[in-house]
Amino acid sequence: MEKIGRPHHDFTEEWAYERWMFETHVVGRPGDPKRETPLKLTQALDKYRQTEVSQWWRIGMLESSQTVNLWTQGLLTDPDKTTVTLGYPPCYSAAVPLDPAATIALFGKSLDLCWLQSDNFSGRANPHTVSYHYEDGVMTYIAMTDPGEGQELIERKHMKVGKPVRDLPYSYPAFEAVMLIRDILMDVRNEDTPEYAMSAYHQGCWQSHHGYNEAFPSRSTMDAVMGMYPFFNCEKMGWPFKSTCDELPRPVGLELLVENPPDIFNWRWNALILGDNWSSKYTISPHEIHLEIEGMEIVPCTPEETARRIIRYGMDRYVFPDTFKQSKYIYGEEARVQHPTEYPLPAKTVVSHRDATEIIYRARKEHPEWMMEEV
DSSP states (O other): OOOOOOOSSOGGGGGGGSHHHHIIIIIOOTTOTTTSSOOOOOHHHHHHHHHHHHHHHHHHHHHHHHHHHHHHTTOOSOGGGOEEEOSSTTOOEEEGGGHHHHHHHHHOSEEEEEEEEEOTTTOOEEEEEEEEEEETTEEEEEEEOOHHHHHHHHTOBOTTTOOBGGGHHHHSOHHHHHHHHHHHHHHHHHHHOGGGTTSEEEEEEEEHHHHHHHHSOOSBHHHHHHTHHHHHSTTTTTOSSOOTTSOBSOOHHHHHHHTSOHHHHHHHHHHHHHTTEEEBOOOOSOOHHHHHHTOEESSOOOHHHHHTOBOOTTOSSOBOOTTOOOBOEEOGGGGGOOSSOSSSSOTTOEEEHHHHHHHHHHHHHHOGGGBOOOO
């Protein structure tokens, strides 16, 4: 039997900055009858959730590519109010006309992005990969592995260190592991699509719990963007190691953005993809386990509350500005918050930051039954 040692990092230490996942499975939600006691994250449940995230990526990326192609052909009736899921985390809802411009600003004009998933428990790579190519900011090629093909891929060995992809995130410090993975998967890119061999190639390796939250973690794109800050800057925030979730080598445009303080980072990234607007996230995949287990807040944070929330290593919950009021959670199909609904800012809403803030404050005032009692 194969002897398995300890992973190079204890990736469970990253769980705290994934707010919804950490509440659901570790610290619970005070005042929420369904999740006041946290639900233990077993390996079986983790596998189900990984599969759901993989399904979401496939459907979301195909929808994004098709929608942007319609826009480039002039076939969208209201592109400024049409949102798509971008191909790089946090997979937020971006305004279609700003999607290519944001991609070029952050990454450049011709590039490949590849993501490999590693397991929450073992730290080893899973057979879930997704890769896509951008030309002039528009996604032109998507490649994803099924479990069979993915298993073959993660067994490929690095020619220098002699370890398979499967063991690299487990065996090496985060950034070193991702760059070794990049060596192998860039060879795969060059074999499968030699026409893109001269394009930039950026590699990430997300822990499966990141996938839970980045796929459909919140009501708000701004919330999703803010969830990116800790794992781009986890050492600045006190974590003892870097995250494998980065996009390496980190592009210059992204590096400049990440160097900002948290609140400025959030506003600037949101401005790149939405201008002066706030958008609500959405899912077009079933996502049944996520919606039943983690649920969704009835009333989201205001833009300013999102930008100014903070977490550091050793904290088990985010600290919000004094204006923040925690709403109750809804679960199951209700948590999709789709039209028609009485809840504010349903899925695929695009409004100005000012309007979003007014709607949120009004919902808190007019519907106290939607709000948690202060503990």
